[in-house]
Amino acid sequence: xxxxxxxxxxxxxxxxxxxxxxxxxxxxxxxxxxxxxxxxxxxxxxxxxxxxxxxxxxxxxxxxxxxxxxxxxxxxxxxxxxxxxxxxxxxxxxxxxxxxxxxxxxxxxxxxxxxxxxxxxxxxxxxxxxxxxxxxxxxxxxxxxxxxxxxxxxxxxxxxxxxxxxxxxxxxxxxxxxxxxxxxxxxxxxxxxxxxxxxxxxxxxxxxxxxxxxxxxxxxxxxxxxxxxxxxxxxxxxxxxxxxxxxxxxxxxxxxxxxxxxxxxxxxxxxxxxxxxxxxxxxxxxxxxxxxxxxxxxxxxxxxxxxxxxxxxxxxxxxxxxxxxxxxxxxxxxxxxxxxxxxxxxxxxxxxxx
Amino acid sequence: xxxxxxxxxxxxxxxxxxxxxxxxxxxxxxxxxxxxxxxxxxxxxxxxxxxxxxxxxxxxxxxxxxxxxxxxxxxxxxxxxxxxxxxxxxxxxxxxxxxxxxxxxxxxxxxxxxxxxxxxxxxxxxxxxxxxxxxxxxxxxxxxxxxxxxxxxxxxxxxxxxxxxxxxxxxxxxxxxxxxxxxxxxxxxxxxxxxxxxxxxxxxxxxxxxxxxxxxxxxxxxxxxxxxxxxxxxxxxxxxxxxxxxxxxxxxxxxxxxxxxxxxxxxxxxxxxxxxxxxxxxxxxxxxxxxxxxxxxxxxxxx
Amino acid sequence: xxxxxxxxxxxxxxxxxxxxxxxxxxxxxxxxxxxxxxxxxxxxxxxxxxxxxxxxxxxxxxxxxxxxxxxxxxxxxxxxxxxxxxxxxxxxxxxxxxxxxxxxxxxxxxxxxxxxxxxxxxxxxxxxxxxxxxxxxxxxxxxxxxxxxxxxxxxxxxxxxxxxxxxxxxxxxxxxxxxxxxxxxxxxxxxxxxxxxxxxxxxxxxxxxxxxxxxxxxxxxxxxxxxxxxxxxxxxxxxxxxxxxxxxxxxxxxxxxxx
Numbered sequence: 063x064x065x066x067x068x069x070x071x072x073x074x075x076x077x078x079x080x081x082x083x084x085x086x087x088x089x090x091x092x093x094x095x096x097x098x099x100x101x102x103x104x105x106x107x108x109x110x111x112x113x114x115x116x117x118x119x120x121x122x123x124x125x126x127x128x129x130x131x132x133x134x135x136x137x138x139x140x141x142x143x144x145x146x147x148x149x150x151x152x153x154x155x156x157x158x159x160x161x162x163x164x165x166x167x168x169x170x171x172x173x174x175x176x177x178x179x180x181x182x183x184x185x186x187x188x189x190x191x192x193x194x195x196x197x198x199x200x201x202x203x204x205x206x207x208x209x210x211x212x213x214x215x216x217x218x219x220x221x222x223x224x225x226x227x228x229x230x231x232x233x234x235x236x237x238x239x240x241x242x243x244x245x246x247x248x249x250x251x252x253x254x255x256x257x258x259x260x261x262x263x264x265x266x267x268x269x270x271x272x273x274x275x276x277x278x279x280x281x282x283x284x285x286x287x288x289x290x291x292x293x294x295x296x297x298x299x300x301x302x303x304x305x306x307x308x309x310x311x312x313x314x315x316x317x318x319x320x321x322x323x324x325x326x327x328x329x330x331x332x333x334x335x336x337x338x339x340x341x342x343x344x345x346x347x348x349x350x351x352x353x354x355x356x357x358x359x360x361x362x363x364x365x366x367x368x369x370x371x372x373x374x375x376x377x378x379x380x381x382x383x384x385x386x387x388x389x390x391x392x393x394x395x396x397x398x399x400x401x402x403x404x405x406x407x408x409x410x411x412x413x414x415x416x
Numbered sequence: 417x418x419x420x421x422x423x424x425x426x427x428x429x430x431x432x433x434x435x436x437x438x439x440x441x442x443x444x445x446x447x448x449x450x451x452x453x454x455x456x457x458x459x460x461x462x463x464x465x466x467x468x469x470x471x472x473x474x475x476x477x478x479x480x481x482x483x484x485x486x487x488x489x490x491x492x493x494x495x496x497x498x499x500x501x502x503x504x505x506x507x508x509x510x511x512x513x514x515x516x517x518x519x520x521x522x523x524x525x526x527x528x529x530x531x532x533x534x535x536x537x538x539x540x541x542x543x544x545x546x547x548x549x550x551x552x553x554x555x556x557x558x559x560x561x562x563x564x565x566x567x568x569x570x571x572x573x574x575x576x577x578x579x580x581x582x583x584x585x586x587x588x589x590x591x592x593x594x595x596x597x598x599x600x601x602x603x604x605x606x607x608x609x610x611x612x613x614x615x616x617x618x619x620x621x622x623x624x625x626x627x628x629x630x631x632x633x634x635x636x637x638x639x640x641x642x643x644x645x646x647x648x649x650x651x652x653x654x655x656x657x658x659x660x661x662x663x664x665x666x667x668x669x670x671x672x673x674x675x676x677x678x679x680x681x682x683x684x685x686x687x688x689x690x691x692x693x694x695x696x697x698x699x700x701x702x703x704x705x706x707x708x709x710x711x712x713x714x715x716x717x718x719x
Numbered sequence: 720x721x722x723x724x725x726x727x728x729x730x731x732x733x734x735x736x737x738x739x740x741x742x743x744x745x746x747x748x749x750x751x752x753x754x755x756x757x758x759x760x761x762x763x764x765x766x767x768x769x770x771x772x773x774x775x776x777x778x779x780x781x782x783x784x785x786x787x788x789x790x791x792x793x794x795x796x797x798x799x800x801x802x803x804x805x806x807x808x809x810x811x812x813x814x815x816x817x818x819x820x821x822x823x824x825x826x827x828x829x830x831x832x833x834x835x836x837x838x839x840x841x842x843x844x845x846x847x848x849x850x851x852x853x854x855x856x857x858x859x860x861x862x863x864x865x866x867x868x869x870x871x872x873x874x875x876x877x878x879x880x881x882x883x884x885x886x887x888x889x890x891x892x893x894x895x896x897x898x899x900x901x902x903x904x905x906x907x908x909x910x911x912x913x914x915x916x917x918x919x920x921x922x923x924x925x926x927x928x929x930x931x932x933x934x935x936x937x938x939x940x941x942x943x944x945x946x947x948x949x950x951x952x953x954x955x956x957x958x959x960x961x962x963x964x965x966x967x968x969x970x971x972x973x974x975x976x977x978x
Contacts, residue, residue, distance in 0.1 A: 455825075558746050
């Protein structure tokens with residue numbers, strides 16, 4: 063009897079040891095470079111506890127900052143979270159490591175609908191982290207008319223009450239959509255038309271803000287505008303009168319992914335981390351703190367069991383859980399190549415004109 | 417010629433040291449050499465990289481292609497960019513003007529209080545700068561927004577009925593800019609004003625001059641170096657400032673700082689950004705050298 | 720200047736101006752006690768965020784980093800800058816104008832340009848980004864400010880006392896150490912104080928030269944306020960202000976003792 067108990071104990075101990083660390087990982091540190099306020103501290107702590115690897119979390123506030131840092135070289139980061147078009151740009155410049163998917167078995171937890179995206183069909187460089195939309199947000203206590211189209215923003219009744227993202231691709235793209243054109247158009251004539259149309263919108267615009275549009279909304283400075291789904295969800299949580307809509311022309315859509323930059327010093331730890339993030343237990347921590355859309359199917363199933371209230375809130379609000387039609391109708395940002403200079407010039411002209 | 421009668425403590429082996437001690441020019445060079453070496457390495461060399469960058473070409477993905485291209489500079493000759501430059505100059509000029517208007521009386525006051533009070537008063541101006549720049553701006557946003565403290569206070573006192581919309585207007589930007597740059601004007605002004613001899617003012621009074629005449633004829637002209645120094649310390653950085661216009665003005669304008677930043681980030685056109693930076697740098701360098709030559713060395717540039 | 724008390728209107732103006740300077744600070748302090756996380760409206764009083772702040776490892780690390788960088792860069796810049804000030808105020812040598820112009824560059828250069836240039840430079844020579852590169856960058860922009868301040872102090876300096884010391888048998892080094900330095904010390908200290916402040920508050924240049932795990936306070940705060948200016952951020956600022964005030968008070972009391 064004693065012998066059996068001993069074997070069982072040793073067996074369990076071995077299981078425990080092999081479960082921790084997940085194999086031969088040399089690195090003791092991981093350098094994470096991601097959006098600020100995007101990865102819950104609890105997740106990082108859990109990872110450190112399980113693997114003994116310390117995580118250094120540095121932040122950037124735009125894809126362009128990430129690109130700039132990586133382009134300049136000598137960054138020293140192991141894991142980054144680039145958006146869709148950023149992956150295209152980085153991979154074309156050879157700035158991303160190829161992933162070893164065999165080290166990321168939790169990849170199967172991802173919703174099949176979000177696998178094999180257009181920007182990385184074979185998942186050579188990325189696995190999904192969070193995704194979301196860019197849509198119309200409105201404080202229904204201040205705006206009684208139902209909004210259906212991006213064009214509604216131009217209504218003179220909203221003078222000085224509109225907030226827009228400070229993002230030339232999203233804003234100009236939205237204007238192009240409102241005119242019936244492609245969001246990522248490179249046609250100079252169409253862009254000129256969009257420029258004129260955007261200038262017409264300016265009297266309505268109270269401010270541009272990509273960082274925290276929810277603040278101006280909650281403070282009552284603006285009544286409606288364009289925002290990220292996560293921001294709208296947080297605002298909605300504070301003030302249920304705030305609603306989120308995908309207009310008929312279509313929302314913007316974005317996908318953030320976990321990637322490894324070229325020359326990462328701790329590639330093994332990086333793969334371990336990515337695999338950890340894809341664990342349902344870790345993934346639900348993200349949804350609990352940052353209400354974007356979660357591509358992790360297993361996580362959502364776990365959420366339903368563990369926190370049905372949060373699950374309900376997540377599923378019922380269109381900002382976190384858009385419908386299939388809304389997703390199909392949505393438009394991602396794509397790199398416009400050489401037309402980038404023209405886009406930037408138009409943005410400068412709109413803002414720089416008096 | 418001062419004879420060094422003091423003994424050379426370490427004997428003949430230090431003839432180099434002796435040479436330096438005798439030769440004033442050598443002394444100067446020795447003293448300035450750490451600065452020259454350090455800045456050559458960590459300032460001039462990096463800037464050289466930027467100059468090289470400014471004549472390169474933008475690749476299709478925003479990377480840098482090493483192909484000579486002078487178009488980055490010719491692109492800058494464009495009414496749009498001139499307009500942006502003009503607007504930046506205007507904002508900087510207004511900021512400088514208002515900091516003079518607000519700062520001059522303050523500097524004058526500090527220069528006239530009993531001496532023991534002066535250092536603490538000056539220090540008190542700097543203390544808020546030990547908080548974080550961004551947070552100070554956000555505090556202003558909290559103050560000025562429609563449901564912010566200023567409006568709430570005025571409404572409660574019955575001074576106004578509906579909230580004033582100050583935030584996200586040029587007024588808010590000016591308030592923020594002046595706030596950030598006030599110390600840079602007050603300190604040099606104070607240095608200038610403090611030096612004015614009491615005797616001169618008393619002499620003027622004895623000769624029958626009224627206080628305001630003494631001010632206009634003696635104090636004001638003597639404080640001009642301080643004003644020039646303060647103007648440089650405010651005007652030049654204000655030209656490149658974009659955080660305050662973005663946060664307090666609602667990011668509705670493009671200033672020179674925004675333009676340059678955008679080139680390195682959104683437009684991913686580093687060569688063009690580098691060219692714009694070089695031009696801005698050249699402009700400000702010319703400005704500064706002109707003014708400091710005019711004011712003598714700008715000793716009032718700081719305390 | 721005159722020992723006569725300044726006019727009343729001047730005093731009122733000064734009070735109003737100081738109010739203008741300190742109003743936002745007051746707001747910061749008050750709202751550090753707000754219960755609402757998004758800090759848009761006042762909801763209630765709590766000490767909770769101070770607790771959060773002390774448990775915030777990232778902020779603690781950032782604070783340590785900031786203080787370290789500031790201390791090292793200030794020391795180096797003060798020494799180098801004082802030497803430069805002496806050189807420029809007292810000597811003529813080949814390359815004088817070049818040196819003087821070079822010293823102006825960090826003062827007038829747009830920070831983005833300096834940041835990017837340093838990033839590119841460090842990348843080219845293969846220097847890994849981290850606290851070291853940040854410190855090197857800070858020294859670079861601090862030297863000119865120290866130089867300017869010390870030069871101002873040297874400007875009114877009467878050399879007669881130095882010559883007297885030398886006539887009495889002191890060599891250059893002793894003269895400097897016992898006569899010159901003590902006299903210019905207020906200028907050197909002012910320069911050091913300015914350098915320390917600039918280093919502590921720097922964002923843009925630090926951003927470009929920072930590497931993994933070398934976040935400084937401004938960087939950390941900047942990324943925190945992206946989400947919202949939570950009361951925790953305000954608590955941090957409040958503590959800073961209180962610390963500085965306390966140091967100032969101690970400094971003042973120490974000075975009174977000396978007199």
